[in-house]
Amino acid sequence: MRRRRLHGLLPRLLRALAVLLMVAWSAGPVLFVVTASFKQQLDIFAYPPKIVFRPTFDHYVTLWNTWDAFLPTLRNSLIVSVGATLLAVCVSFLGGYVYSRYYSRLLAASAVYMIAIRLLPPIVVTLPLFPVIDFLGLSDTYAVLILLYASFWVSLCTMVVKTFVDEIPKELDEAAFVDGATHLQTITKVILPLSLQGMMASGIFVFVYSWNEYLFALIFTTQHAKTAPLVISEVMDAIYGTDWGVLFAGVTIQLVPVVALVVLGQRLLVAGLTAGSVKG
């Protein structure tokens, strides 16, 4: 406390500046996109940027009326993200339970293998999968994206769930066994309700990733299963006459729910991240 009083005006000013920079850096690009979607076409690229402006909803109306391709891709994104999240969370719950409650050399070795596998570059697996997926008729379907998104997250999610199950006292499962509960009953009635937090933390990672993913969507979808990030990238690269206002409106609709999810779930996210990567 004594030290704080000794601090002059300059360090406090520097701190305030640092905080300001931090906010501008992190939130600036997001705010730019969101506000641009409410600006008149002429104001979007005004220089210096217009901070005060009369908001308009025209771009959203135009989006609804004319950009037919957008809303279906948003629906595709939702289906794929929910599907991948549910698949990854269910599978990781079962795995995480086993990694927490059982021991063996094989299990220890497979835990390291799971972590190692997660570190491989995703683009590499697209090479052999491309012809296989085509052969199976899975190309441009929800299934292929759901399977890939879930697969790339199950190892981290399993480890996250494991650390949460580790916190549940083993006496609880033993008591259930003694009371005559079957293995399955113990898992669903005792472990499941107590590891919901871990499952939710894992779920947020998978959902955010699947909602935003670009590479797999670019390679494995062409039309029916095309996701929102893909269609946004196509419009942004159109050489002639991108309607920026409408594009920003679309981007805002894609952006806001997932930013809200991250902001609201930040406590779970932090718990999951530290459990998953620092501790193991």
Next chain:
Amino acid sequence: MKKLGPSALALLTPVHLLLFLAITLPSLFVFWMSLNESTYGVEATFVGLRNYAAVLTDPYFWRAAGNTFVVTNVVVYIEILIGLALALLFKSGLPFRKLMFAIVLMPYAVSEVVGVLAWKILMDPAHGAIGRTLADLGLALNWSASPTQGLVLVSIISVWQHLPFTFLLLYAGLLAIPLSVYEAANIDGASALQTFFRITLPLLVPTLLIVVIFRLIFAIRMFSEVWLLTKGGPARLTEVLSVYLYQGAFRNGDFGAAAATGWLMVVSSLAIAAFYLYQMQKRIAAENA
């Protein structure tokens, strides 16, 4: 702790099935592909190491490898510097801490596509708010014409996108340092700088190592930032390894050479990860002993 039995193995099956079919098997199969020549609709023929020879003598490969090396390192170390500064700022106490935390996390929620779009427009030397200001100062970032400046913008976007991850890990590491150490230093009359260099930094080394390894591995696979911003151009000068691979496979249809590139990426990722995995293996083995 129970011994692994059939019912537990059954519960493990789904996780390992997904991992095996979607990642392990394809990653290994890439090695086999790299020894063959194949393209769309043509039977593969075994060519031994010829694909590797072709890739390793291709100047574009070396350009992409060099770009990846430079961008990856620049991005990771800048991120760690900023992330550490932010973590210290948060630890020293901030007004509206929760709100600030949410703001710092925000880029994590943003799709790479949207991140590139926002930065591309903001930095545009003719129309963007930041780009025009920089141009007025004589610092215009001409990312579509100059490869170096293109990679600078790629690095900026990449740092922006991944800073939340780096920050969170560093902040968690910082909070794990026991307060008593700081109290002792305070009693001994250590200055703020001394405390940082003699206590905080040394105790943060394990966390820093994990952050460096994780971020290097995730930066090596960088694709979207480059593909969406420059498509690897002008004249393939801003390509990174993933973009080089994508061009080779999905644009030129040369799966053999792309697979060779892919296998080189797998090996280098695992080489960077080796130390971390070794530590992990020791710890997990100790837990299961």
